Amino acid sequence: MEWKPDKQARLPVYKQIAKRLEEQIVSGELPPGSSLPAERVLARRFGVNRGTVSAAYEELRASGLLQSWPGSGTWVSRHLWGVKQIPNWHKYTNGGAFLPAYPLAKRISEVSFDPAIINLAKAELMPSMIPSLPSREMESLLRCGFELGYAHPKGNPELRRLIADHVREQYGIVASPEEILVTSGAQQALHLISLCLLSPGDAVAMEGPSYFYSLPLFTSAGLRLYRLPMDEQGAQVGQVYELYQSQRIRMVFVNPTYHNPTGVVWSESRRRELLDLCRELRIPLVEDDAYGALTLPGSPKPPPPIKAMDPDGVVLYVNSLSKTIAPGLRIGWVIGPVSVIDRLADAKQQMDFGTSSVSQQLAQPYLGKSVWEEQMARLQAFLHEQRQTMLAVLEKELAGLADWKTPLGSYHVWCRLRLPADEQCLLDAAIREGVIFTPGSVYGAEPGWLRLTYAWAGKADVEEGVRRLARALRTALSN
Template structure:
């Protein structure tokens, strides 16, 4: 039975139970449902998402999930015709896939009884909420915030991103986008014809894999080492496939935490130029360098006068998941093509968001905000790494990156990432199975642990150590 059908069956079972309860009744927790029905955490999350879409339940952050007010039920019709209508290609073109389970797993809101070591966004305790609220309030009073912004973004914000990225960029090289995922999807569609190969890291960020498949493109995985993507394997992949695009996270890569050295960056740029391929640089963690780290390597676009690199940078990771503002930067004729694709995808990023972002990053306290976050991330990394060593052994971490927000944990051979994630949820801990980060089924067992979604460093420590009984070999 597929995960999708399991989720649908569980949703129907829960719906029958919930419909007979009064409005305001609290729904059993993820942990309780996993234990009761013997299903995975992913299946529970999907089933609850189905019930939420039906309007049967609602989630109150920090409080739990509850039965909604009773609403008149609409007569059920026959929707079976949609299965044929939704066959996207009809067998005549490249297959597109909208399977987003790996992405949705990191976006699922955990109940108050779950320690979240899965999420990819800052817990509110780490977000600069007072600064965001003040900036949004000031923006709301600006008349220009409610006028239509330029398609490429307001000039002052483009200037700021150009300066922040460096490399002599100007506002004319920058487009304001709706954060990193949107920028990546737009770039892939702009650069690659349907069915084309796209080289990616292996393991890779699930959003990259999902965006490639949704565009009808083919991911070509290339392995990493502790300095990032292997240049020799990249050269071979581009020779074999003639791919026109390579997607990289050169700094604190998700999930491994590897960072490209300057020499490795130069090797990769040389290979890409020789093959006539673009390098899409997803610089998602630039502002997540920890307090005990030295200066990070510059972005690849900084030493790229020939326009090989298309750079993506976002403010979302270091502010709030709702401040979905980022930038695409490039040099040469490709900028016009990116702008055209951006217009088709989103037309423009709402001006209130752009002016709020501009207010935040140009305020006198912006650097202090990043410094405070850097200190908190350093503390949480130390706590998480110590807990991993105590739980999984001293050799479980190949890297302890001084940046980003996660650890890539190697599992003993008798453990499976997905099975461990399900068992962990039953023990009140949300983790990410390593299988989510591969475009193929061939992967060594890993899990990824995020240390920014939990309320405190103490919660991170407790959550990881709670996994200890699950590591014992049967």
């Protein structure tokens, strides 16, 4: 039976309608970007006057759940900052408690394996940039044989020792092996943190836009996500205190070096300010440093990670080998107080009995100083050339249509369109032209932003991909 408002209830009818629509939005039944019926249509369906529906829509617009544009109707907001999203248990296709990817991200994933598509969305290194295992180390592993049993719950002791040496040498982070948990990539580290240290309904703060926003694991955990606005020096730290006062945030997630997707590098003063505030409020700070090693030639060295400034154990530091060595190794780590690492290790043990022992053994040679520095020199030169190729073709094809800044490191160029274009229409047009990119709303950005990645496609494909994107943009703007 179709839902109808109860006109005899004490709750006003317009509030009943608003509550019903909100339930459909947070459950995923009405996903971000979906169109809602016209007010007169919904009024007929519910047997109420149009003004009642108008009042319900206005209440949801005020809360940020709905957006309207004169002549274009009303739709669910494409970003849901501050909204607690929970699994829709009535929809089996939503995959139970772990929510599916956002529709645009899912669409990109679906077409990314088509060999005819130029992929400017994939945040991976092209295969030729993944280093081979040094022959001497490979011979030693083959001669001695791999250990094929389950590894220590925290990770292979030798690998943890190497990680401790590595982060001290490369990032100035002092940590013992007991303060390190080896994970199956950085994303698993974030998953463990959200599952073990937070509860459904908890509020967390993160930069807006943010890579963290794109991860279904946060919304699947029932967390409420709150935006920290950004400027050229990083997130506006004063907002953390305001969110603590108004929402009682329990954790802050940041990506301060070559922020994904914007490329912003936080200033050292901004990093210290956030660390001091989190220490004062006694709330944990999670630092993702996936791209921190990828400073491009000619760019200034970024400030040290926040974790390097943290003698008190406020920061949980997350990193991996996925962006620097090989994503297929699935080797990441989280560094934090021993009590926290023990808690996460216990959960990981129950989840998968530890990261692959073979991958952990294969990863060890890459953390040796000489091998690491050789790979970084090679990788930074490659990324510099790729970046220059993309910037040149952007200037040629998209000048006047979009604006961007030169990234100082990492894989991405963050672009803003000068004229608004519907993201779904633009993505569909791009796919028809044979190219994909990542729309900004995947990261919680306002409409008009997009991320272009230059690490996966070769130079010729980067050039052709941007040309195809330019044609798609002109098509979308003309419709």
